[in-house]
Amino acid sequence: MMKQWLDIADEIKQIYSGKEFVPLHEPTLGEKESEYVTDCIKSGWVSSVGKYVDQFEKQLAEYVGVKRAVAVVNGTAALHVALKMAGVQPGDEVFMPSLTFVATANAASYLQAVPHFVDVSKETLGLDPYKLEKHILEIGEMKNGELINKNTGRIIRTVVPMHTFGHPVDIDQLLIVCKRYNLALVEDAAESLGSLYKGKHTGSFGVAGAVSFNGNKIITTGGGGAILTNDEELADYAKHITTTAKIPHRWEYNHDELGYNYRMPNLNAALGCAQLEKIEYFVSSKRALVNKYKLIFENFDGVSVFEEGTQVKSNYWLQTLMIDRKNHKLEKVLEVLNAYGIMARPVWTPMHKLSIFENSPQSNLEVTNYLAESLINIPSTPLKGEEE
Structure with missing residues (x-):
């Protein structure tokens, strides 16, 4: 054998x-990547601001078919912020597959939430919506419009499917379960940029989605990720807290909440613009x-x-x-x-x-x-x- x-x-x-x-x-890199990165270097704007960040966010949103994309430093950071956008609180539980990269569980843990692992489907390799509902019926109860884990007393607010190796999960059935139990859907689409479910891009179905541009992903920015959403208000919030929650001003440094230095550098975004074209x-x-x-x-x-x-x-x-x-x-x-x-x-x-x-x-x-x-x-x- x-x-x-x-x-x-x-x-x-x-x-x-x-x-x-x-x-x-x-990664597959060529002349266009060199051209854009060289242009970025010549401009002197290689760090946290620059034209390529804005350009990359616009191109990415258009490609996926969402209203907004917010570029960040990596896919884990994108998922962390996406869960915060969905309202995940300390002590909440978050449904997710156990068959995933550790970033999915880490992102929930950063918010002091608790990963709650659910089985996957042999057909999709991703979260099984039928098994999810069966499990909910066994351990859950609705109180005041919230799903409570009877065994722990904790609120379960969110479901995070991960599109394993680029293969979309059964989104339609998952959305039905989410609606039935008042659960927010946040897609871990780190591996599935370019994948479609019934003609629609993964990462565009829930409150927010997270993608990754690590060196081994389908396109790369060296390191990097992005938050995808159709909610303009949430997108503005994501942009704010990923840029240290700094209140815009010509010279003053005021910050109105705990923020994160998750900004994607302009140099990385230049690489991403070239990659996205391919x-x-x-x-x-x-x-x-x-x-x-x-x-x-x-x-x-x-x-x-x-x-x-x-x-x-x-x-x-x-x-x-x-x-x-x-x-x-x-x-x-x-x-x-x-x-x-x-x-x-x-x-x-x-x-x-x-x-x-x-x-x-x-x-x-x-x-x-x-x-x-x-x-x-x-x-x-x-x-x-x-x-x-």
Whole structure:
């Protein structure tokens, strides 16, 4: 069986022009990025203000189809502020998947809220709205228009779905559950810029959404993130508190509440403007890549390429394999691929298995535990010159 995986490794190297080491994901940068960044440097406005920040926010909002985008220093900061915009208070609980990157749970914790972990769907890899409602019926009760966890006495105000590896969750059903139990929806769309649910961009459905532009994301600003919203008032508030809550004045430094120095530097925004101009190419190239992987694995027993569901369009940020544990030992597969120069990784350790969140409330997490032992990501950098 390991000989088959060595053959697979060779085929992946051929996709990437015979490179000896194929990383999981690396940025695709070119002349336009150099042009914009050089222009930014020449202007002298490289830090917290400048024309590229405003330009990037405008372009991003237009691309996603929301009224406003607020650029910040990273995706975690974006989610932190998005949860604050949704009214999350100290002591509240926040529904979220356990199968996620730690930033989702950290962002809630920054507000002294408590992550409450709910199971995911095998079909989307994201929060399962049916299991969420089943869990609510078991542990929740409505009092004065608020959902209360009967076991802890805490208010549950918010649901945070995460679009895993770029695959949209079942948003429609999730919105129904949110409306029924008076829950605010905040999307962790860190990985799903360019993904659509029924023709509408992820990150645009709830009170706010958060995206990431880390170096391994579909577009990058080096580091960076953004808050997305259709609420102009909330957008103004987000812009205010992410720029240290400073009251505008020509020279005085007055601040009217606890703020955060979460501003995206102009230099990073310049890079983002160039990257955003290429996003359709990046998405199309990644969608072409998944078809190449499907051909490679079509006759490989016990391994399947995870594909998008119906009525959605995934950006396929990270290409994902589902491994049948009866036929393959996950650790051995990872060992062989990485030793042969193919960077592969397992899914994140589920949040409920981390010691820092071991006391957080949780639903039955059967699917989460199964997927954590069944999924691996393989190289996902867009292929130059190849599109869908």
